Amino acid sequence: xxxxxxxxxxxxxxxxxxxxxxxxxxxxxxxxxxxxxxxxxxxxxxxxxxxxxxxxxxxxxxxxxxxxxxxxxxxxxxxxxxxxxxxxxxxxxxxxxxxxxxxxxxxxxxxxxxxxxxxxxxxxxxxxxxxxxxxxxxxxxxxxxxxxxxxxxxxxxxxxxxxxxxxxxxxxxxxxxxxxxxxxxxxxxxxxxxxxxxxxxxxxxxxxxxxxxxxxxxxxxxxxxxxxxxxxxxxxxxxxxxxxxxxxxxxxxxxxxxxxxxxxxxxxxxxxxxxxxxxxxxxxxx
Amino acid sequence: xxxxxxxxxxxxxxxxxxxxxxxxxxxxxxxxxxxxxxxxxxxxxxxxxxxxxxxxxxxxxxxxxxxxxxxxxxxxxxxxxxxxxxxxxxxxxxxxxxxxxxxxxxxxxxxxxxxxxxxxxxxxxxxxxxxxxxxxxxxxxxxxxxxxxxxxxxxxxxxxxxxxx
Numbered sequence: 488x489x490x491x492x493x494x495x496x497x498x499x500x501x502x503x504x505x506x507x508x509x510x511x512x513x514x515x516x517x518x519x520x521x522x523x524x525x526x527x528x529x530x531x532x533x534x535x536x537x538x539x540x541x542x543x544x545x546x547x548x549x550x551x552x553x554x555x556x557x558x559x560x561x562x563x564x565x566x567x568x569x570x571x572x573x574x575x576x577x578x579x580x581x582x583x584x585x586x587x588x589x590x591x592x593x594x595x596x597x598x599x600x601x602x603x604x605x606x607x608x609x610x611x612x613x614x615x616x617x618x619x620x621x622x623x624x625x626x627x628x629x630x631x632x633x634x635x636x637x638x639x640x641x642x643x644x645x646x647x648x649x650x651x652x653x654x655x656x657x658x659x660x661x662x663x664x665x666x667x668x669x670x671x672x673x674x675x676x677x678x679x680x681x682x683x684x685x686x687x688x689x690x691x692x693x694x695x696x697x698x699x700x701x702x703x704x705x706x707x708x709x710x711x712x713x714x715x716x717x718x719x720x721x722x723x724x725x726x727x728x729x730x731x732x733x734x735x736x737x738x739x740x741x742x743x744x745x746x747x748x749x750x751x752x753x754x755x756x757x758x759x760x761x762x763x764x765x766x767x768x769x770x771x772x773x
Numbered sequence: 774x775x776x777x778x779x780x781x782x783x784x785x786x787x788x789x790x791x792x793x794x795x796x797x798x799x800x801x802x803x804x805x806x807x808x809x810x811x812x813x814x815x816x817x818x819x820x821x822x823x824x825x826x827x828x829x830x831x832x833x834x835x836x837x838x839x840x841x842x843x844x845x846x847x848x849x850x851x852x853x854x855x856x857x858x859x860x861x862x863x864x865x866x867x868x869x870x871x872x873x874x875x876x877x878x879x880x881x882x883x884x885x886x887x888x889x890x891x892x893x894x895x896x897x898x899x900x901x902x903x904x905x906x907x908x909x910x911x912x913x914x915x916x917x918x919x920x921x922x923x924x925x926x927x928x929x930x931x932x933x934x935x936x937x938x
Contacts, residue, residue, distance in 0.1 A: 530891065534879030542891075543880070600912065621888050622913040661881045682892055690892045697908070699876075699888040 491773045492712055495572035496585045502568075503590050507607045509562040509569045510705055511614045518561050522554070523619040523702040525755065530699050533661035538745055540754050543662035545655070545731060546747040547673045548718045549763040551711045553756055556769070558708055570770065573712035576688055577643040582631040592706055594629075601628040601694050608705060620700040627704060630693030641674075641687045649684055650721050655731040660746045667731075668721050672714060685714050716772045722764070730760045840899045847871055847906050851898045866898045870906060873915040877901055889915075 498506065513519045529541035529550070541550045555571055562569045572586075579585050586592045593606015603626065608615040610626035617625055632638065649671035656667040662675035674686030682690045688710050689696045695703040722728075735748045747753050749761045839852035851868040868875045876888040877898055884894035885901035889908045895901040909915070 527888075530878070530888070532878035532886065533881040534883065600910070620916060622909065623916045624913060659881070663881050681894075686892050697890050697892060699891065701891075 489768060490570050490770050492570045492716075492770055493572050493773045495574050495591065495709055496579055497773070498572055498591075500590065502572075505566050505569050506562075506572065507591065509565040511607060512565045513558070513561045514615060520619045522558055523700055526554070526702045527619065527621075527699040529755075533663075533745075536745070538747070538754065540747055542673070543675065544746050545660050545669055546753055546760055547669055548714070549730070549753055549760040552715050552718070552763050552766065553753070553758065555708055555711050555715060556766075559770075571708050571712045573716055573772065574706065574709035575713060576640045576691075576710075577646060580640050586706060586709055587631065592704075592709075595631040596627075596629040596694050598634070600624075600626075601630050603627040603629055603694075617695070617700070617703050620695060620703055621698045624695075628694030629696070629704065632691060633693055638682075638687070638691060640691050641682075641684045645684055645687075646717060650717065650724060653725045653728050655721075655728055657731075658736060658742070660732065660736065660742050672717055672721075684717075685710070712772075719772065730764055840902075844903050844906050846911065847909075849899075849902045849906060851902055868898055868902050870902065870909065870915055875902060875905055875915055 493502070510519070526541070529539075531537065531539050531542070533539060533543040540546050544550075559569075559571045562571070574586050582595050587594050589606045591606065593603050593608050596603050602624075603609050604611070608627050610616065615627060617627060649668055652666065652668045652671055654667050656669040657664050662670065662673075664670045665677070672684050674683035675681075676683045676686075689701060692704065692706060692710075695701060696706065701707050730749050732746070733749045735744075735751065736742050736746070747760060750759050753759055753763070839850075841848075841850045843849075848871050849869070851866050854865045854867055866877055868877055877885050878887070878891075879885060880894055882894075884896060885898055886892070886894045887901050887905040887908075889905040893904060895904060
């Protein structure tokens with residue numbers, strides 16, 4: 488049965504309560520922190536040796552698609568009515584709109600230590616201790632909009648610039664490419680405009696979302712569901728185009744063995760990008 | 774269960790039946806859907822990633838020298854590691870803030886970013902370290918979660934990131 492991922496702004500009060508409740512239960516079971524650790528382990532730079540599956544790489548999209556699916560599976564083992572909602576940051580753009588409400592993810596961090604004080608994930612509620620962060624903070628942190636030097640969320644026009652590129656990704660398949668849907672969506676920009684789309688959203692939320700422990704903020708899932716939706720939109724718009732590279736690129740640009748080609752295994756899963764290109768039998772977006 | 778402490782076992786190596794970077798058999802969409810939804814079918818099995826040395830065309834020498842200074846009240850120290858590094862671009866660095874390891878990462882253009890801020894990059898390890906201190910603020914300390922050759926948990930064979938401490 489294909490289930491539906493909804494815009495978080497369209498969830499009913501009951502749906503919000505069940506989504507939050509399932510997250511808290513997955514956290515209580517100890518599963519949530521394994522997602523945090525998995526993400527930390529898979530963050531590496533493209534100037535480093537070894538395979539990079541998650542970031543600065545063509546498989547950024549399928550890797551995060553699978554991560555969200557795993558979390559969603561965990562939530563649905565708790566409550567099978569729950570799916571991961573998406574946050575359309577091109578429409579819900581203020582620090583007080585959804586998802587930053589008390590019945591969803593809570594609000595901004597306070598001044599000083601940036602501790603989130605409101606909503607279900609505030610430390611004082613006792614149900615969201617940070618155990619696998621980059622710092623010794625025990626509480627969730629946010630700095631919505633970056634108080635000391637404000638930036639805006641990316642816009643619809645920013646998304647459109649990524650979506651209109653018909654090519655999935657280009658050589659050398661890393662954070663330096665200026666063409667291809669993947670990096671325009673992942674968002675490693677030039678020094679003059681360093682954060683596009685996905686990366687800019689992480690930067691805008693700040694706090695935990697800025698570093699290796701970004702999964703500690705449950706908004707991570709809402710962000711990546713929306714990124715995942717863009718991949719589907721891109722596929723619908725460019726039906727003759729697919730995940731690239733189709734085959735391992737060879738050694739000429741130094742990327743052999745460092746990226747995941749279409750039919751290669753995408754660690755840590757026993758799946759390939761090809762397996763993950765079509766999820767229409769699992770979920771759809773409303 | 775898809776994700777568990779057991780699923781991401783410490784120090785595990787690739788088990789039988791996993792295929793490494795070899796090309797897996799093609800699956801039908803239905804098989805894939807079953808895999809994605811089936812509990813236990815998708816274990817987060819640690820793997821040994823292909824981690825072969827890379828001869829980079831733009832291999833460069835480190836452009837910075839070791840540092841040991843107090844920045845905003847924090848002792849920051851960094852030095853290139855005295856052996857052939859793990860990075861594709863040249864030497865790796867050991868960096869600490871008040872004695873706690875700070876994981877720096879290298880980008881393909883030779884710039885540096887830190888585990889504390891994945892989204893800003895700097896020309897040298899020193900600049901990246903100072904920026905990490907800025908982000909850390911006056912009261913936080915680093916927590917060493919990173920797997921790597923210098924202390925910390927060695928979580929699995931994939932943990933050979935470029936810059937470790």
